[in-house]
Amino acid sequence: MAYSEKVVDHYQNPRNVGSFGASTEVKTRTDIGVGIVGAPECGDVMQLQLKVTADGVIEDAKFKCFGCGSAIASSSLATEWVKGRTIDQALQIKNSQIVEELALPPVKIHCSVLAEDSIRAAIEDWKKKNGIAVDEASHAH
Amino acid sequence: MAVHTPIYLDNAATTRCDPRVVEAMLPYFSEKFGNAGSRNHRFGWDAEDGIETAREQAARLIGAESKEVIFTSGATESNNLAVKGAAEIYAKAPAGQQGRGHIITCTIEHKAVLDPCKRLQREGFEVTFLDPPSDGVITADMVRAAMRPDTILVSIMWANNEIGTINEVPQIGQLCHEKGVIFHTDGTQWVGKMPTDVERDCIDLLSWSGHKMYGPKGVGALYVRRRKPRVRLEALIDGGGQERGMRSGTQNVTGIVGFGKACELCLAGMEHDRERLLKLRRRLEDGLAGRMEVVQVNGNRDRRVPHISNISFGFVEGESLMMGIKDIACSSGSACTSASLEPSYVLKGLGVGDELAHSSLRLSFSRWTTEEEVDFAIESILKAVEHLRKLSPLYDLYKEGVDLSTIEWQHH
Ligand SMILES: Cc1ncc(COP(=O)(O)O)c(C=O)c1O
Numbered sequence: 061m062a063y064s065e066k067v068v069d070h071y072q073n074p075r076n077v078g079s080f081g082a083s084t085e086v087k088t089r090t091d092i093g094v095g096i097v098g099a100p101e102c103g104d105v106m107q108l109q110l111k112v113t114a115d116g117v118i119e120d121a122k123f124k125c126f127g128c129g130s131a132i133a134s135s136s137l138a139t140e141w142v143k144g145r146t147i148d149q150a151l152q153i154k155n156s157q158i159v160e161e162l163a164l165p166p167v168k169i170h171c172s173v174l175a176e177d178s179i180r181a182a183i184e185d186w187k188k189k190n191g192i193a194v195d196e197a198s199h200a201h
Numbered sequence: 202m203a204v205h206t207p208i209y210l211d212n213a214a215t216t217r218c219d220p221r222v223v224e225a226m227l228p229y230f231s232e233k234f235g236n237a238g239s240r241n242h243r244f245g246w247d248a249e250d251g252i253e254t255a256r257e258q259a260a261r262l263i264g265a266e267s268k269e270v271i272f273t274s275g276a277t278e279s280n281n282l283a284v285k286g287a288a289e290i291y292a293k294a295p296a297g298q299q300g301r302g303h304i305i306t307c308t309i310e311h312k313a314v315l316d317p318c319k320r321l322q323r324e325g326f327e328v329t330f331l332d333p334p335s336d337g338v339i340t341a342d343m344v345r346a347a348m349r350p351d352t353i354l355v356s357i358m359w360a361n362n363e364i365g366t367i368n369e370v371p372q373i374g375q376l377c378h379e380k381g382v383i384f385h386t387d388g389t390q391w392v393g394k395m396p397t398d399v400e401r402d403c404i405d406l407l408s409w410s411g412h413k414m415y416g417p418k419g420v421g422a423l424y425v426r427r428r429k430p431r432v433r434l435e436a437l438i439d440g441g442g443q444e445r446g447m448r449s450g451t452q453n454v455t456g457i458v459g460f461g462k463a464c465e466l467c468l469a470g471m472e473h474d475r476e477r478l479l480k481l482r483r484r485l486e487d488g489l490a491g492r493m494e495v496v497q498v499n500g501n502r503d504r505r506v507p508h509i510s511n512i513s514f515g516f517v518e519g520e521s522l523m524m525g526i527k528d529i530a531c532s533s534g535s536a537c538t539s540a541s542l543e544p545s546y547v548l549k550g551l552g553v554g555d556e557l558a559h560s561s562l563r564l565s566f567s568r569w570t571t572e573e574e575v576d577f578a579i580e581s582i583l584k585a586v587e588h589l590r591k592l593s594p595l596y597d598l599y600k601e602g603v604d605l606s607t608i609e610w611q612h613h
Contacts, residue, residue, distance in 0.1 A: 096611070100554075103518055103559040124592055126592075128520035128521050164373070
């Protein structure tokens with residue numbers, strides 16, 4: 061399979077790789093929202109951690125990804141796009157925009173869906189930790 | 202010696218055609234271009250001579266008589282002819298009825314055996330698909346336990362194409378002969394690399410292919426036993442009656458000549474090639490396992506053909522790993538490299554955890570693979586795995602001491 065230049069670039073130079081601490085540590089931090097989506101047996105697991113200010117602005121984002129090159133690129137791109145946005149703005153990010161930006165072929169669309177899901181899951185986690193009602197419509201699919 | 206990239210380590214998929222094979226083929230394109238069926242002139246006789254020489258070369262490689270070798274378009278056709286052709290002849294009831302007989306095969310066969318068996322299932326035969334144990338080796342005891350009074354055919358591959366494991370072929374053959382059941386084996390990854398003797402190994406039908414053993418693509422052979430027992434087959438392709446009526450159609454003379462030459466070369470160089478391949482594989486596997494954690498060689502370590510190595514690298518996904526080693530041509534068991542998005546059914550069949558099945562590479566060597574190339578592959582793979590583990594949330598969890606199987610993942 062031939063990859064787009066952008067996918068290759070994200071694969072070789074992934075942006076914002078990492079985490080804000082061990083999984084047990086970030087679990088209790090109210091300024092961090094964690095989204096882990098996918099499953100090892102499906103071949104993709106994405107972990108997105110968002111550092112969010114009290115008024116809902118995403119200050120920083122970190123990701124880790126087990127998956128193909130397109131999955132890595134989708135999650136890397138997602139961290140770039142959410143940084144500096146409010147959570148409501150971040151929830152506007154659609155997987156189709158990721159598909160377009162990375163020129164993903166049809167068989168790789170699920171990678172972009174997973175990236176969108178990881179944003180939703182991380183924001184949900186942050187909301188729960190901060191006692192904010194989770195909008196049902198924003199549930200990960 | 203300098204290493205030229207990309208390096209080809211996908212010889213279980215296909216091999217480069219040996220230049221000596223190409224040379225043997227050339228006259229049959231433009232000088233000896235006759236139809237082997239033309240009995241009345243020189244051109245036909247030359248073509249026929251070429252084919253008969255090839256038939257002898259092929260027979261010698263497997264310890265058969267030349268009359269017992271049928272040329273086909275490859276192992277896929279040989280497997281189809283063997284399985285469907287034998288089932289039709291030895292059926293216990295005519296087409297259209299149920300209870301036509303029982304067939305034993307296994308779940309990690311090549312699709313060229315599995316799919317014909319599935320078709321036969323729809324056509325009134327009963328098929329047992331044996332599940333391999335975790336080391337991948339199908340034993341005679343497993344086949345014995347599945348035998349029934351109405352078993353007519355056993356088809357168990359000799360060596361598996363993804364993991365290289367060797368099934369208990371002589372023992373399964375003996376069992377079949379004791380029970381009077383026809384035994385077919387897909388020898389595509391075995392023949393030419395390992396000593397083969399259809400008498401000693403008790404084989405009735407044996408498939409193999411030219412392009413896996415330094416011959417041309419689109420040509421293969423099926424050994425059909427003529428004595429004790431005389432095996433009969435229903436042809437799949439009817440027409441001019443070539444190949445003892447079992448495979449009609451003007452023979453692919455150039456391909457067959459190349460196939461014969463490839464058989465001759467494999468026989469002559471077998472011991473030497475085998476030693477070399479084993480050394481290369483050991484170098485690769487020791488080189489990787491010695492320098493990385495959570496590396497698993499799949500399949501029985503000792504019962505494997507020498508040219509195939511299937512290795513899982515924990516916590517990294519196979520397609521992304523291939524992306525990181527783009528100077529190395531190889532295969533992955535990862536879902537993402539297949540059209541079906543399913544991880545390798547062979548590795549799954551072995552009970553290799555799905556995440557390890559997604560993390561596997563198949564590296565396979567040829568008679569031209571060098572130690573330098575293997576060393577280059579080791580370094581590239583190490584670098585790519587390191588890069589990807591830095592990205593891997595699974596590796597973090599492993600490092601934190603979390604058992605991945607205890608986590609509830611979000612399936613989608
Ligand atoms: C074990 C096995 N059987 C059958 C085949 C099919 O061979 P061919 O390409 O000659 O049809 C292959 C190769 O893909 C194989 O590895």
